[in-house]
Amino acid sequence: xxxxxxxxxxxxxxxxxxxxxxxxxxxxxxxxxxxxxxxxxxxxxxxxxxxxxxxxxxxxxxxxxxxxxxxxxxxxxxxxxxxxxxxxxxxxxxxxxxxxxxxxxxxxxxxxxxxxxxxxxxxxxxxxxxxxxxxxxxxxxxxxxxxxxxxxxxxxxx
Numbered sequence: 001x002x003x004x005x006x007x008x009x010x011x012x013x014x015x016x017x018x019x020x021x022x023x024x025x026x027x028x029x030x031x032x033x034x035x036x037x038x039x040x041x042x043x044x045x046x047x048x049x050x051x052x053x054x055x056x057x058x059x060x061x062x063x064x065x066x067x068x069x070x071x072x073x074x075x076x077x078x079x080x081x082x083x084x085x086x087x088x089x090x091x092x093x094x095x096x097x098x099x100x101x102x103x104x105x106x107x108x109x110x111x112x113x114x115x116x117x118x119x120x121x122x123x124x125x126x127x128x129x130x131x132x133x134x135x136x137x138x139x140x141x142x143x144x145x146x147x148x149x150x151x152x153x154x155x156x157x158x
Contacts, residue, residue, distance in 0.1 A: 012060060015046035020053055020069045026083035027055060029150035033132070034087070036153035037100050044087050055086040056094075062086070063093030081130055084111050084149050102134035102146050103155060109134050109146050118143045 017024070023046060031043040042058035052066025064086040070078040088111065091099040098108030109132035112120065116133065130149045136142030147155050 012047040012049040012054070012056075014060070015048050015053060019048075020046060022070050022074075022079040023053055023067060023083060026077075026079040027087070029080060030055075030084050030087045032150045033100055033147075033152040034091075036155075038091075038097070041095070044090065055083060055090050057090060061094055062090045064089040077130075080149060081111065081126075084130060100132050100146070100152055102132075105134055105137055105142065107134055107136075111149070112145075114145055114148065 015024075027044060027046060034041055034044060045056050045058060045060070047054045047056040047060055047062060049066075053069070054062040054064065054066055056062040067079075067082050067086060088099060091097055100109050101107065102109050111130055112133040113126035114129045114131045116126075118135070131145040132147055132149060132152065134142075134144055134146050136144065146152070
């Protein structure tokens with residue numbers, strides 16, 4: 001016979017400002033892209049539950065695995081990739097949007113290192129700036145780096 005215990009409440013909290021400085025800086029960069037492409041959408045926020053940090057929409061809900069603050073000796077930009085990936089998953093799941101979109105091809109973009117070939121894979125490793133990358137038209141020959149993460153406001157509309 002087992003004892004009935006009350007379930008632990010699902011009680012995520014907004015991250016305390018300054019607690020996760022690298023994740024906060026990365027999210028500020030990603031939120032520039034959100035503001036440039038979805039101006040009516042409130043900024044994404046960091047939520048914490050059981051020592052895990054999540055990128056959430058303004059109502060506090062998210063869809064992705066938890067993040068960890070990089071170690072102090074890690075490169076400053078180490079948080080940007082995981083935060084941008086988490087933001088993209090959360091926007092897709094919670095807002096039902098492919099984001100960010102390539103304004104030239106009307107396709108969702110993918111996170112990649114700048115200048116990668118169409119057949120590049122994350123297992124190949126990466127270095128350099130992260131960009132939103134577009135696969136191009138239906139023939140696939142028009143693939144291109146759309147913009148570095150955080151710089152979508154500079155993309156000229158067709």
